[in-house]
Amino acid sequence: MPKLKTAIISLTCCEGCQFAILDLGEKLLEVAEILNLEKFELASSKKGLGPYDIIFVEGTPITKENVVTLIKARREAKILVALGTCADLGGVAEIKNYSRAGRGKMLEYVYKNIEGIDNPKIKPISVYVKVDAKIPGCPIEKKEFLKFVRELGAGKIYKIPDIPVCYECQLKENSCLLQEGKPCFGPVTLAGCGAICPSNNFICEACRGPIRDRNLTSLKKILGKKMAVRELMKIAEIHGVKDDLEKNNL
């Protein structure tokens, strides 16, 4: 099979998902056997021209140029993949959508001169363009990226199994943070990260987004005795997944 002509592009974000790819180290050479990285500006000055077989998009559109880049990417890509929580769900930037102060006030807190600074409501890239696949997480799990690329090499698009983080957490025989009364979002969050946060005695903050049949009501009931529901859902704001979790909840 010929190599897939590939671009990895980035909207506004921390670029941690691209670094996760670079963190593959020697395995990057394996990636380079399957993907022809024609455009990967973080690590290369090659200036590939579209169209592409596949474009990975990291980050969230904040500036008008970001939106143009995204729409152009869609036109140029046979397959467009949302890379990481920002692209997939909004990410940390989405915290401002939930702020009581309002976006305008938040902008004024940081800048005296706010003229000409774009400050839109944060939305996942799927609101702007059709997305064919996603690799979620803040940051993405580099092994999952590699798996995705290997499947591409076999002509397939990897789909993450719809199971909760709790499943992977139990396999690791971790003690349950939820049972300790801590606000862990493991039961409602998509697995694939190897329950990396709970394994480090840190609550799952739902960065990979909800599983299909999430039961938020039951989670709220369990934790309702320990903390106000509003406080619980403030945690879900961190990665911009509060709205996604509440949408069509069981």
Place this chain on the structure above:
Amino acid sequence: MRIVIDHIARIEGHAGFIGKIVNGKIKEAKIETREGARLFESLLIGRHYFDAPVITARICGVCPVIHNLTSIKAIENAFEIKPHPLTVLLRQLMLAGQIIQSHTLHLYFLVIADYFKTAGGIDFAQKYPADAKAVLRLRDFGNKIIEVIGGRSIHPMTPEVGGFTKLPDRKRLENLFSLVSENMAAAKKLLEIVALMPIPKFSRPTNYIAMYDKTGYLSYGGLMHSSVSSPIAPEKFVKIIRESETITTPSKRAKLHRKSYMVGALARLNLNFEKLNMEAKNELEKTETPIPRANSFYNNISQGVEIIHLVEEVKNLLERYLSEPNSSSLNADYKTKAGYGVAALEAPRGTLFHAYGIDKNGLITSVNIITPTVQFLNNLEEDLKVWLKNNPATDQEEQKKQIMMLVRAYDPCITCATH
């Protein structure tokens, strides 16, 4: 004449360059950042302090550890918490891992291509597989240190106010220790490669600033030292930094007493090279470069020297930690209270400041974050002006290449600059 570079590839984040030359006079030399407004400081207002280290780590994918730890240190200062000495030691190990991985990334993936006629690190690896393998393993070593202690190399989760949610597994620390010597060899190899790169002729003395104390080269605390004035405490320094906004982009720039200044590896090396560990000192001597240096291109070599210093430092720190008896928790006891805390730490690219006001319920009332790139952007632009003046273009494309090489030598992090 106008010089326009739309996108400077191989730097962290998005930025371009605009220069204007009229009758041989440099009218303008501007770095234009192209990130959207991210508003991290206001994202934290009204949130629990627990969220600050988690959220601020997301400012930057290449230096999340330093944001995470500086945030924690500032909150600990607000609550007047004194962390356990071994907690500090583990944090120093993470910082070492952070700088090793960030510098290696910069030198290997971003800089080398300018000098070895490749498009980037992946290309280089295909051409020089043996060298590439050693250097990639070195970067991996930095990442592994962070992962073993912090839980994950990008956006670590175990560091928390007072200590760690979980202490590292001793076997994994012992394994890191066993990797020190091969990585010392790789670090020396990398400096050798970097030292092969011809250093463009350039000189513009400036104010070099770095934080350190008498304990060593990259310390966990200390005063802000300057090459032109006497040392002051970080909390005072933050008060005299003046940040200004540009009309066109949402990234700020800082000045000190109305002048630009430089932070980062070159600043640290110029101010504090006597404190380098033995091996780093020896290797620095071999590169035959004078000190202090007023040539910003030396930032690359300085980073290479720092990696060697830090690999040795990792060995020393691990030895000290592993000689202590096992402990189930090192966390400091503390009470949430109203307060204000400032902290500084040396990040890969220079001193990073975080400051928080916190109310009695532990909710954040004020935030100020000043990143290294914000501090050196003005200095970079002044360098660029002098560079353009001294090197009139014979070939436009070549001139653009040189501009980008100077920009890359600074290792700017545009995502940090637009926090």
